Amino acid sequence: MDQISAARLFGGVQYVFRHSSEATGTPMTFAAFVPPHGIGETLPVVYFLAGLTCTEENFTVKAGAQRVAAELGLILIAPDTSPRGEGVPDDAEGAYDFGLGAGFYLNATALPWTRHYKMADYILQDLPRAVASALPVDMTRQSIMGHSMGGHGALTLSLRNPGRFRATSAFAPIVAPSQCAWGEKALGGYLGPDRAAWRGHDAVALIEDGAKIADILVDQGLADKFLADQLKPELLEAACDKAGIPLTLRRQDGYDHSYYFIASFIEDHLRWHAARLAQG
Numbered sequence: 320m321d322q323i324s325a326a327r328l329f330g331g332v333q334y335v336f337r338h339s340s341e342a343t344g345t346p347m348t349f350a351a352f353v354p355p356h357g358i359g360e361t362l363p364v365v366y367f368l369a370g371l372t373c374t375e376e377n378f379t380v381k382a383g384a385q386r387v388a389a390e391l392g393l394i395l396i397a398p399d400t401s402p403r404g405e406g407v408p409d410d411a412e413g414a415y416d417f418g419l420g421a422g423f424y425l426n427a428t429a430l431p432w433t434r435h436y437k438m439a440d441y442i443l444q445d446l447p448r449a450v451a452s453a454l455p456v457d458m459t460r461q462s463i464m465g466h467s468m469g470g471h472g473a474l475t476l477s478l479r480n481p482g483r484f485r486a487t488s489a490f491a492p493i494v495a496p497s498q499c500a501w502g503e504k505a506l507g508g509y510l511g512p513d514r515a516a517w518r519g520h521d522a523v524a525l526i527e528d529g530a531k532i533a534d535i536l537v538d539q540g541l542a543d544k545f546l547a548d549q550l551k552p553e554l555l556e557a558a559c560d561k562a563g564i565p566l567t568l569r570r571q572d573g574y575d576h577s578y579y580f581i582a583s584f585i586e587d588h589l590r591w592h593a594a595r596l597a598q599g
């Protein structure tokens with residue numbers, strides 16, 4: 320694994336690493352914040368999955384998460400949002416919502432995406448392996464959060480792998496990709512036209528089909544321009560209500576879809592994760 324950069328902040332270190340992923344068949348870049356800690360001490364790890372158009376950098380430089388992570392003793396891992404590089408196909412028109420920067424955290428089953436677009440395997444296997452090899456992590460204490468497409472990733476990966484993540488939260492997540500334009504394009508492209516196959520990659524459908532996790536925290540800005548057409552948190556609210564999954568859905572007046580919104584509430588999410596990561 321190559322260390323691209325390292326910088327001290329809040330007594331810890333912000334790293335960027337690059338490593339080769341078997342899952343994607345490409346080099347992958349991720350950011351890792353390691354808080355101050357004692358020699359030989361291992362720490363819980365929180366994964367943050369970013370949204371459309373992002374890389375490992377957006378969360379790292381814009382969310383302001385490191386100060387509180389340093390206080391709470393949490394390692395933060397921010398991966399890239401898709402494979403990249405020579406031979407990796409992109410949206411035919413270069414659109415921002417499919418292909419590069421838009422991997423949707425699933426394993427593609429439709430051509431030509433199958434070769435490289437294996438983001439679920441990357442996040443669940445190659446990334447944790449790389450993290451464990453380089454950083455002082457307690458791999459029995461992992462949790463996951465994300466924004467928008469990354470909120471979809473956090474919810475679906477957690478629901479598909481119960482017990483793997485001790486806490487799950489999201490900022491402005493795509494909760495039902497089968498029921499919005501971003502999701503229909505992505506699931507149709509990566510998985511093909513059979514909508515039955517989409518249900519395994521749709522948080523609301525997964526919950527309707529019986530998937531269960533302990534609880535979920537979601538923040539959603541009410542001035543988010545994607546709220547009504549793409550995000551639809553009321554669908555998650557109804558599904559959780561029916562399935563008996565405790566959902567804390569906070570509708571935040573005046574906040575938009577940006578990292579200013581994430582920065583405003585990241586502390587609450589980190590504390591929510593830290594409490595659950597500390598249990599047992």
Ligand SMILES: N[C@@H](CCC(=O)N[C@@H](CS)C(=O)NCC(=O)O)C(=O)O
Pocket residue numbers: 369370371372373377381415466467468576577578
């Ligand atoms: N470029 C798109 C929006 C893409 C977008 O809003 N991306 C969000 C995630 S879904 C983001 O985090 N962008 C990067 C940033 O704000 O740093 C548009 O103009 O409609």
